Amino acid sequence: MTEEALRAVDVRKTYHTRGAPAVEALRGVSLSLRKGERISLLGRNGAGKTTFLRIASTLLVPTSGTVEVFGHDVVGHPEQVRPLVAVVPQEGKPFFHLTPREQIYAYLRARGIDRESARARVDEALAQMGIQEVADRLSITLSGGQKQRAMVATIIATEAPLLFLDEPTIGMDPFARRGVWDSLRRLTNKGCTVLLTTHYLDEAEALSQRLYVVEGGRVLVEGTADAIKQQVGGTLKVSIPNGAALREELSTFGQIVSDGGTVYVITGPERINEIMSLAMKDRLAATVGPVTLEEAFLQIVGRSIDQDEG
Amino acid sequence: MAFTLRWTGMTTFLATETRVQLHEWLAIGTGSLVQAALLVFVWVLDPTLLPLTVIGAMVYSVFLIGQRVLNEAAYIRIDHKLNELYHASPMSPESYFLGMSMGILIAYTPPLVVLFVILEFLYPMSLAAVGMLILALLAVWAFSSSLGYYISTLFTDMKTIWPYSSLLTNLFGIVPPVFFPLSLLTEHVAWAWVPALLVPTSSATALVEAVAGMPEMGGLTTTQYLVAGGSLALEAALMLLFGIYWARRTAREA
Numbered sequence: 127m128t129e130e131a132l133r134a135v136d137v138r139k140t141y142h143t144r145g146a147p148a149v150e151a152l153r154g155v156s157l158s159l160r161k162g163e164r165i166s167l168l169g170r171n172g173a174g175k176t177t178f179l180r181i182a183s184t185l186l187v188p189t190s191g192t193v194e195v196f197g198h199d200v201v202g203h204p205e206q207v208r209p210l211v212a213v214v215p216q217e218g219k220p221f222f223h224l225t226p227r228e229q230i231y232a233y234l235r236a237r238g239i240d241r242e243s244a245r246a247r248v249d250e251a252l253a254q255m256g257i258q259e260v261a262d263r264l265s266i267t268l269s270g271g272q273k274q275r276a277m278v279a280t281i282i283a284t285e286a287p288l289l290f291l292d293e294p295t296i297g298m299d300p301f302a303r304r305g306v307w308d309s310l311r312r313l314t315n316k317g318c319t320v321l322l323t324t325h326y327l328d329e330a331e332a333l334s335q336r337l338y339v340v341e342g343g344r345v346l347v348e349g350t351a352d353a354i355k356q357q358v359g360g361t362l363k364v365s366i367p368n369g370a371a372l373r374e375e376l377s378t379f380g381q382i383v384s385d386g387g388t389v390y391v392i393t394g395p396e397r398i399n400e401i402m403s404l405a406m407k408d409r410l411a412a413t414v415g416p417v418t419l420e421e422a423f424l425q426i427v428g429r430s431i432d433q434d435e436g
Numbered sequence: 437m438a439f440t441l442r443w444t445g446m447t448t449f450l451a452t453e454t455r456v457q458l459h460e461w462l463a464i465g466t467g468s469l470v471q472a473a474l475l476v477f478v479w480v481l482d483p484t485l486l487p488l489t490v491i492g493a494m495v496y497s498v499f500l501i502g503q504r505v506l507n508e509a510a511y512i513r514i515d516h517k518l519n520e521l522y523h524a525s526p527m528s529p530e531s532y533f534l535g536m537s538m539g540i541l542i543a544y545t546p547p548l549v550v551l552f553v554i555l556e557f558l559y560p561m562s563l564a565a566v567g568m569l570i571l572a573l574l575a576v577w578a579f580s581s582s583l584g585y586y587i588s589t590l591f592t593d594m595k596t597i598w599p600y601s602s603l604l605t606n607l608f609g610i611v612p613p614v615f616f617p618l619s620l621l622t623e624h625v626a627w628a629w630v631p632a633l634l635v636p637t638s639s640a641t642a643l644v645e646a647v648a649g650m651p652e653m654g655g656l657t658t659t660q661y662l663v664a665g666g667s668l669a670l671e672a673a674l675m676l677l678f679g680i681y682w683a684r685r686t687a688r689e690a
């Protein structure tokens with residue numbers, strides 16, 4: 127096995143639907159995952175995340191480009207790729223007429239895992255997802271978040287070498303989300319590789335070693351959360367309520383964002399003192415905090431949208 | 437592509453499907469209502485035709501299994517996306533399709549057993565006739581499950597399925613001589629046996645009734661035997677092969 131778990135080069139996908147204009151969902155996505163990495167794909171609705179995941183997991187044919195999973199060509203040899211991957215589909219649901227325990231066990235057995243290991247892994251996955259108490263109830267009686275936990279438990283129990291999770295924590299409470307994070311960390315420590323999508327940027331930051339931001343079917347930026355935050359011109363954010371009058375002056379210190387009546391200055395630590403004194407001179411309160419990944423995301427993707435429109 | 441079949445996981449998936457279906461035991465019961473009603477009608481109107489109607493009911497029940505495959509495959513894919521779990525796994529697409537079809541067949545066996553007991557009670561069958569019955573039912577199952585699986589892949593919305601499902605049921609189960617004897621048709625239109633014996637459901641029915649020597653059926657000539665047996669075997673085999681091919685092709689969306 128190569129050390130590269132996934133390698134995608136210039137992947138394009140155009141959807142053709144009868145009676146509707148063609149949709150260019152992917153316009154040349156290239157990315158790569160080393161074995162053992164946890165990587166997040168971020169992007170607005172419709173950016174192409176699910177399309178990419180489905181292509182990489184052999185569920186959708188790309189229009190062009192190549193994807194290799196552990197050196198096997200996804201397009202040409204899906205039968206070699208399939209044993210190596212497992213997928214949590216976006217908006218998937220468990221079998222309503224099976225219990226979570228039955229579903230996970232049946233799925234592991236269908237993947238060729240022996241009875242004893244399957245039983246052990248079922249218990250472990252149920253515990254990790256915190257659904258032992260509902261493990262023997264038909265899934266139709268579970269709450270939305272519990273159903274989603276059962277889906278994620280089914281996939282993490284496979285311990286497949288490459289896991290694709292499309293919005294795995296949607297609808298989960300903060301405890302359950304952390305349960306997923308822990309499980310995924312444990313899996314990558316064991317040598318599995320994880321590619322996930324999420325709209326929770328705190329999750330992406332807490333969980334992934336690198337991020338890819340996708341917009342309009344292209345990779346906009348790639349890197350660690352910190353590196354991506356750097357791209358917006360600073361790691362700190364000064365918030366000044368009612369600071370509209372100072373906007374002009376503040377803009378010399380860094381990037382300005384307004385939200386309601388509050389003005390935010392994105393800047394580095396070396397300029398903080400000057401900004402604070404400027405605010406104080408006008409008897410305005412100012413608070414300093416770190417730039418979050420969400421703010422960086424809004425900035426970077428927002429800039430790209432403006433460019434496209436301009 | 438070499439046509440070698442891979443069966444990893446099929447029996448597990450088969451058992452999973454059977455289990456899922458048995459949870460919906462009501463559907464298994466209601467799936468036999470039309471047959472039961474027709475049996476009552478025939479019993480009232482002309483009890484001599486009852487054994488024929490029981491065989492028709494069995495063929496019809498097995499044809500309905502294909503409709504269950506249609507619904508189940510579409511439901512799992514459209515509403516649950518569980519097909520993605522199975523397709524992105526070592527389990528082969530043919531195991532998925534055949535596991536589902538056989539799993540549903542097993543879940544829907546109890547009503548068939550009841551019908552068989554009724555049949556034996558009304559018209560004790562020879563061993564050859566029982567053998568023919570089993571072969572014919574398996575052929576109808578292969579045909580209708582494959583057709584059902586194929587059609588399931590054409591839909592992106594559950595709601596649009598119902599009209600097609602009922603069209604198929606009528607086309608294969610009610611219009612051709614399944615519940616009524618072939619002779620009733622040829623009395624009026626002499627050449628009607630040709631299309632009737634080319635349709636898998638009515639050729640299966642005619643074959644079983646003829647081998648069982650049921651007098652009301654009127655028997656089959658050698659040519660008719662050949663047409664019925666040949667078309668049923670060919671249609672079942674080709675449809676099954678097509679189903680496997682199609683399952684492989686649609687494991688990945690274009």
Ligand SMILES: Nc1ncnc2c1ncn2[C@@H]1O[C@H](COP(=O)(O)OP(=O)(O)OP(=O)(O)O)[C@@H](O)[C@H]1O
Nearest residue numbers: 141143149151169170171172173174175176177178
């Ligand atoms: N089956 C399809 N047929 C036609 N267009 C499609 C199809 N699936 C997706 N698209 C389009 O392709 C683009 C990318 O969709 P995709 O589902 O990959 O987005 P996404 O990034 O996963 O979005 P979300 O965050 O909402 O899940 C969108 O414009 C979408 O409308």
Ligand SMILES: [Mg+2]
Nearest residue numbers: 175176177216
């Ligand atoms: Mg998506």
